[in-house]
Amino acid sequence: MSRKLLSVCFLTLAATSALHAQTIYPLDRAEILAGSRFDLKVEFPGSPRQEDVTVTVNGAAPADVLGGPVAFVEKEDGSDRSALWIRGGSIPRPGTYKVEASAGGRSRTVSWEVFGTPERRAKNVILFIGDGLSVAHRTAARILSKGMKEGRYGGELAIDDMPAMALISTSGTDSIVTDSANAMSAYTTGHKTCVNALGVYCALNKNTLEHPKVETIGELAKRHPGGPMAVGVVTNTEIEDATPAGIVSHTRRRSDYNDIVEMFWAVKPDVIMGGGSVNFLPKSTLGSKRVDDQNFVAKFGEAGYRFAPTATAMKAAAADPSTTKLLGLFNTGNVDGALDLKFLKKGTVDKFPDQPDVAEETRAALDILSRSPTGFVLMVESGRIDKYSHSLDPERAIYDTIMLDNAVKAAKDFAGDRNDTLIMVVGDHAHPVSVVGTYDDDRPGDKLRDKLGVYAEAGFPNYEAPGPEGYPPSVDVSRRIAFVFGAYPDFCDSGKPYLAGENVPAVPVPGKRNVYAANERNCSGPMAVRREGNLGFDVSQGVHAADDVVLTATGPGSELFRGRMDNTRVFRIMATALGLAAAKKE
Amino acid sequence: MSSRPIFGRLPSRRGILAAGVALGSAGRLLPARAALAAETVTFEGLYKSFGVLGLEFSDRIVALKDRAVRIEGYMAPPLKPESDFFVLTREPLAICPFCQSDADWPLDIVVVYLRGVSPLVSAGSRVAVSGRLELGSFTDGKTGFVSQLRVVDAAYGTA
Ligand SMILES: [Zn+2]
Numbered sequence: 001m002s003r004k005l006l007s008v009c010f011l012t013l014a015a016t017s018a019l020h021a022q023t024i025y026p027l028d029r030a031e032i033l034a035g036s037r038f039d040l041k042v043e044f045p046g047s048p049r050q051e052d053v054t055v056t057v058n059g060a061a062p063a064d065v066l067g068g069p070v071a072f073v074e075k076e077d078g079s080d081r082s083a084l085w086i087r088g089g090s091i092p093r094p095g096t097y098k099v100e101a102s103a104g105g106r107s108r109t110v111s112w113e114v115f116g117t118p119e120r121r122a123k124n125v126i127l128f129i130g131d132g133l134s135v136a137h138r139t140a141a142r143i144l145s146k147g148m149k150e151g152r153y154g155g156e157l158a159i160d161d162m163p164a165m166a167l168i169s170t171s172g173t174d175s176i177v178t179d180s181a182n183a184m185s186a187y188t189t190g191h192k193t194c195v196n197a198l199g200v201y202c203a204l205n206k207n208t209l210e211h212p213k214v215e216t217i218g219e220l221a222k223r224h225p226g227g228p229m230a231v232g233v234v235t236n237t238e239i240e241d242a243t244p245a246g247i248v249s250h251t252r253r254r255s256d257y258n259d260i261v262e263m264f265w266a267v268k269p270d271v272i273m274g275g276g277s278v279n280f281l282p283k284s285t286l287g288s289k290r291v292d293d294q295n296f297v298a299k300f301g302e303a304g305y306r307f308a309p310t311a312t313a314m315k316a317a318a319a320d321p322s323t324t325k326l327l328g329l330f331n332t333g334n335v336d337g338a339l340d341l342k343f344l345k346k347g348t349v350d351k352f353p354d355q356p357d358v359a360e361e362t363r364a365a366l367d368i369l370s371r372s373p374t375g376f377v378l379m380v381e382s383g384r385i386d387k388y389s390h391s392l393d394p395e396r397a398i399y400d401t402i403m404l405d406n407a408v409k410a411a412k413d414f415a416g417d418r419n420d421t422l423i424m425v426v427g428d429h430a431h432p433v434s435v436v437g438t439y440d441d442d443r444p445g446d447k448l449r450d451k452l453g454v455y456a457e458a459g460f461p462n463y464e465a466p467g468p469e470g471y472p473p474s475v476d477v478s479r480r481i482a483f484v485f486g487a488y489p490d491f492c493d494s495g496k497p498y499l500a501g502e503n504v505p506a507v508p509v510p511g512k513r514n515v516y517a518a519n520e521r522n523c524s525g526p527m528a529v530r531r532e533g534n535l536g537f538d539v540s541q542g543v544h545a546a547d548d549v550v551l552t553a554t555g556p557g558s559e560l561f562r563g564r565m566d567n568t569r570v571f572r573i574m575a576t577a578l579g580l581a582a583a584k585k586e
Numbered sequence: 587m588s589s590r591p592i593f594g595r596l597p598s599r600r601g602i603l604a605a606g607v608a609l610g611s612a613g614r615l616l617p618a619r620a621a622l623a624a625e626t627v628t629f630e631g632l633y634k635s636f637g638v639l640g641l642e643f644s645d646r647i648v649a650l651k652d653r654a655v656r657i658e659g660y661m662a663p664p665l666k667p668e669s670d671f672f673v674l675t676r677e678p679l680a681i682c683p684f685c686q687s688d689a690d691w692p693l694d695i696v697v698v699y700l701r702g703v704s705p706l707v708s709a710g711s712r713v714a715v716s717g718r719l720e721l722g723s724f725t726d727g728k729t730g731f732v733s734q735l736r737v738v739d740a741a742y743g744t745a
Contacts, residue, residue, distance in 0.1 A: 238690075255690070277638040278693065284723050286734050287641035287693055291725065297639065309638040329638050332693055351636040507678040508663055508710035 021045075021108040022101040025201040025212040027173060028110035031190055031568060033117070033575050034094050035582035036220060038191075039212035040066055040086040041203055042101045047075045047082045053103040055084055062086055065097070077206040087213075092582055115572065120226065120579030121556040123375035123420040126411045127187065127574065128159075129243050130404045131180055132386030132397075133427030135550060136434045140394070140481055141401035143435070145470040148460055158409035159425045162552035166561040168570065169548050170429045173202065176546040180386065181254040183428035183567060184246030188379075189214040190571035198242060198260075199250035208253040217571065218247035218267050220580050221377040229578075230324070230372035231269040232365045236335035236358050236400075237383035238276025239264070243428060247379050257289065261296050268303065270324060270372070271365045273314070273356075275331035287332060300327045311356035318364035324371050326364070330355040337384040337502075339399040342471060346501040358382050359406035359469075366414045375420075377578070380407055389431040390541040392491060393503040394483035395475040397433075402470050415555055422557045422577045424570065427549035431542060432486030439495040440479040448495045448527040452482055475499075485542050489516050489533040492523035506533070506540045516540040624654040624716050629676035632694055632735065641693065643721065643735075655719045655737060657696060658745040664706040665729060671699045672706050674715060674737075697733035698740045714745040 025041040032038060040062060042055050050072040057065040066089030076083040084101075091097065094116035100109045130137065138159065147154040172182040174194035182193045185200075191214045194202035200211035221229040235244040240257040248267040249260050257279045264272060280296035281288040301307055308314040308328040317323045331348060335355050340347040342357070349355075356364070362380050369376035382404035388396035408425055415421040437458035439451050453459060462479040463472035475497040482495065491505035506516040515537045518530060535543060551570065553561050557577030575581065627650065634644040659674040674696040698715050717740030725732050 257690075281640055283725075283732055285640040286643065287636075288734075289690075289732075291730065291732050332636065332638060332641075333690075348636075352638070504677070510710035511707045513663060513667065513709065 021106050022103065023203070024099050024101055024108060024110045025203055026110075026112060026191060026214065027201065030110075030112045031572060032091065032112050032114045033190060033215075033220070033572075033581055034114050035090050035092050036190075036580075037088050037090050037213075037215040039214070040084075040089055040099075041201070041212040042084045042099075043076075043204055044082045044084070044101070044103045045080065046104060047080050048103045049074060049082070050084075053082070053084065053101070055099070055101045057099050058097055062089075062099075066091060077204070079204065081204065083203075085212075094581075115581070117576045117579045117581040120577070122422040122577035124369075124378070124415075124422070125376075125574050125578055126378045126380065126415075126421060126423045127570075128404065128408055128411070128423070128425040129184070129187075129379065129381040129383075130159075130385050130401060130425065130427050131237070131243055131381055131383040132389050132429060132431045132544065133382075133401065133404070133549065134389075134430040134433050134545070134547065136483065137385055137389075137397055137401045137431075138550070140398045140435050140483055141405060143461065143481060144398055144463055144472050145402045145405065145466055147463075147465065157405045158412055159405050159552060162423075162425070162554040162558070164553040164558040164561040166551045166553075167548040167564040168426055168551045168567050169564060170427075170567050171546060177544050178429045178546075179254075179544060180242035180428050181246070184243045186567035187426075187428070187570045188216045188218070188246040190568045190575065192566070192568055196254050197252050198246050198254055199248075200252055202252060205252070208251050208256055209259060211250075211252045213250040216247055216249070216267075217377055217574060217580075218269055220575070221578070222267060224374065224578065224580065225582055226579070227374040229374050230271070230369045230376035231267070232271035232369045232376060232378035232380075233264075233269045233273070234271065234358070234361045234365050234379065235274040235381040235383050236337070236361070236403075237274060237381065237387070238279075238334055239272060239274035239329065240276050240279055241274075241334075241383060243381045243383055244274055244379065258291065261290075262294075265296060265299060270376075271326050271328075271368050271378070272300075272305075273308075273326070273328035273330070273361045273365065275329065275333055275335045277309075277329035278332045280329060297327070297329070300325075310354035311360060312354055314356055314361070314364050318367040321371070323368055326368055328356075328361070328364075334384065334387070337388060337396050337400045338403040338471065339396045339475065340502075342469075343399075343474070344499060344501075346499075357406070358400075358403050359410055362407040362410045366410065370414070375578075377574075378411075380411075382407065386428075386431070388502065389433060389485070390543075391503045392485050392488060392493075392505045392542050393498050394433075394481070395497040396502060398481070398483070399471060399475075406469055412554070419556060422553065422555040422574065424551060424553040424558070424561075424574075426551035426570065428567075430545040430547035430549050432545040432547070434484055434486065435481060436484050437482045438479050439482050442478060446526075448493065448529045451495060451527065453479075458482070486545070487535055487543050488531060489535050489537075489539050489541065490518040491531055491533070492518050492520075492528045493531050494522065494525040494528045496525070496527070505542075508540075514538045624656040625650055626656045627719075628657065629659060629694055629696075632696075636693070647719070647721070647735075650719050651721045653719055654716065656714060656716045657737065658712060658714045659696060661706060661708045661711055661713050661742075662691075662695075663709045668703055668705045670701075670703045671697060671726065671731075672709075674698050674713070678710060678712075695733075695735075697731070697736045698742065699736060699738040700740050700742070708742070708744065712745040713742045715740050715742040717741065 489506040717737040
C-alpha cells in the first residue's frame with residue numbers, strides 16, 4: 001500500500017468514527033423480562049455535553065419508564081465519549097419500547113420487547129448444560145453406553161428420551177462463534193452478549209465490572225413474586241468457570257474469578273458445588289489464588305452453609321434433613337472427569353481421592369433443594385465435555401457425556417410424575433466433532449489410516465457391555481470409535497485413547513511467543529501420525545463451532561420448545577414456566 | 587551440573603556461592619558447606635499434601651527455606667519478553683495465562699526472580715534454575731502477581 005493511499009485510508013477511518021452513531025444498551029431487538037432489572041446505557045461518540053443529547057423511551061423521559069436516577073458521564077474513562085446511564089432500571093409493563101438517542105444531528109433508535117409471563121406452571125426448573133455438548137458426543141455416548149446391534153441401539157439415553165426438542169443457535173453479539181460465557185449468559189439472562197462476558201452487555205467501559213448489567217435467573221429466583229426460591233449451582237469444573245458463574249455474575253471478563261466468588265456470596269445460591277476452592281481461600285493460605293484476605297469458606301459457614309470437601313461429606317450433609325444450604329468444593333481446580341475418577345485414576349485423583357461425580361452431586365443437590373417450599377432453580381453442568389474436546393481427547397469427553405446422562409436420569413427420577421418440574425438438557429455451544437467410523441487394530445496395514453474403517457468397514461465397535469452406570473469397563477479395545485475433530489492445532493494422532501492422562505495436543509514452541517506445535521510425546525507411537533494444524537499458530541487446542549446445539553426438555557413449559565430457537569429463548573421459557581415477571585422488589 | 591549457560595548467567599557453584607553470600611549480608615549467615623551445595627528439589631517434592639482448603643509444603647522444602655536450591659521445570663510464556671521474573675511449571679504450559687483471559691495457572695508453580703532483567707528467550711523450554719528458596723505470600727509490586735514459593739537471586743540455564 002502506498003503512503004498516499006494509506007493516508008486516504010486514515011482519513012476515511014477518522015470520518016467514519018466521527019459519523020459513528022450512538023450505541024444503546026440493551027441492543028436492538030432485546031427481549032426483556034417485565035420487571036427484571038437492567039442497566040440502560042447510551043454511548044455518545046465525540047463526548048457531547050448532557051444538554052446536547054436527548055434520550056427517550058416511547059417518547060418519554062427514560063427515568064419515567066425505567067425508574068431513575070439518570071447519570072451522565074462526560075468523557076467516560078477519559079475517552080472521547082459521553083455516556084448516559086440508568087443503573088438497575090426495570091419496565092413492569094409488557095409491550096414494545098422504542099428507545100431513541102440523538103446528539104449533534106445524529107440519532108439511533110432501537111426497539112425492545114418487554115415480555116410478561118402467565119401464571120406460574122413449574123415449581124422447579126432444572127437446567128442441564130453439557131458444556132460443548134454436540135451431536136457427535138451424544139451419538140458416541142449412546143453407542144458406548146447402550147450398544148448397538150444391527151443398527152438398533154440397546155436402549156435410550158435419559159438426555160434423548162424427552163418429549164420436547166429444539167435446535168438452539170448460540171451466536172453472540174460480536175461473533176457467530178460463542179464461548180461458554182456469553183452462551184451461558186443468554187440462558188441465564190435472556191440477553192445475548194459477547195465472548196468472555198457474563199450478565200452484562202459489552203460496552204466500551206475499561207473496568208470489566210462496570211459494563212451495563214442485566215439480571216440473572218439466580219437473582220430473579222431469589223426475588224420471585226411467590227417468595228424467594230432456592231437456587232442450586234452444580235458443576236464439575238471450577239465453580240467460578242463461565243457456566244456456573246452465569247447464574248450469578250456480571251463481568252465483561254469471565255476470568256475475574258475472585259470477583260465471581262464475591263458474586264456467589266452476594267446472591268447466595270443455596271447449593272454451590274464444584275471445584276475451584278483456591279479462589280475461596282485468603283491469600284495467606286498456601287495455594288490460594290485470592291489477592292485479599294477474605295476467607296469465603298468461613299464466610300459461607302457463618303451464613304449457615306454446610307461445607308463439604310469430599311463426596312462422603314456431601315452425601316452426609318444431603319442425608320441430614322436439616323441441611324438446606326451446602327457449599328461443596330471438591331478440588332482446588334476442576335473436579336476429575338468420569339474416565340479418570342472411575343477407571344484410570346489419572347488427573348488429580350491421587351490428590352483428591354473422594355470427589356463426587358456430577359450424578360452424585362445432582363442427587364445431593366435435589367435432596368437439599370427439594371426441602372424448599374417455594375421451589376428451586378437448579379443448574380447442573382457436565383463441564384469437561386468441552387474441556388476434553390478442547391484437548392482432542394474423545395474418550396474423556398464421551399465418558400463425561402455418559403455422566404451427564406446419569407445426572408439427568410437422577411433428575412427425571414426426582415420429577416417422576418409430579419408434573420411440577422421443567423427439565424432441560426442442552427449444550428451451550430458446539431465443538432466441530434464427528435463420529436466417522438471405527439479404528440480397528442485388526443485391519444491390515446501399518447499406518448493409522450489403514451486402521452480406520454468407514455462405511456461398511458466401520459462395523460460396530462467392540463467395547464464390553466457397560467456396568468450399571470453405563471460406562472464400558474475399558475476404552476482400550478481393539479475396535480474403537482473414530483471420533484474426529486474438524487479444527488485443531490498441530491498434533492500427533494495415534495487413534496488410541498489417552499490412558500496416561502488427559503491429552504495435551506500442542507505445546508509452546510520454545511523461544512517463540514504464543515506459538516504452538518505438536519506435543520512430541522504423542523509423536524513416537526507405532527501408529528502416530530502428524531496432523532498439520534488447520535488453526536492459527538497461536539491456538540493450542542481445539543475450538544468451538546457455530547453449529548446449532550440440540551435441546552431436549554420435559555415437564556411443564558417444555559412444549560414451548562420447537563424448531564430452531566435462539567439461546568435467549570431458553571431463558572424466556574424458564575421465566576415463563578416459573579412466572580418470573582414482576583419479581584418482587586427487595 | 588549439566589546446565590549450558592545462557593546470556594552468561596551460568597548457575598555455577600560460584601554463582602550459587604554468591605547468592606549465599608548475598609543472603610548472608612541480608613541477615614543469617616549460612617554455614618559454608620550449605621552455601622556451597624545447592625540442594626536439588628523437584629516439583630514432585632514441593633508439597634506433602636494437596637487439599638481443598640490449601641496445600642502444605644513438604645518438610646524438606648520448609649527445611650530448605652532461605653537456602654540455595656536448584657530446580658528444573660518449564661519456563662512459562664512470560665508477561666513481557668524481557669523481565670526479571672518468570673514462572674516455572676512442572677509441565678510445558680499449553681496455554682499462556684498471561685496471554686489468554688480464560689486461562690489459569692496450575693497450583694504448583696515456582697516463581698523465579700532473576701538477578702536482573704533479561705530476555706526470556708527460553709520460554710517453553712526446560713530450564714534449570716538456581717537461587718535462594720523463598721517461602722511465604724508475596725505480591726509483586728509491578729504486576730500484582732501473588733506467589734507463595736519463589737527462587738530469588740536466581741540464574742538459569744537449559745536443563
Ligand atoms: Zn470451551
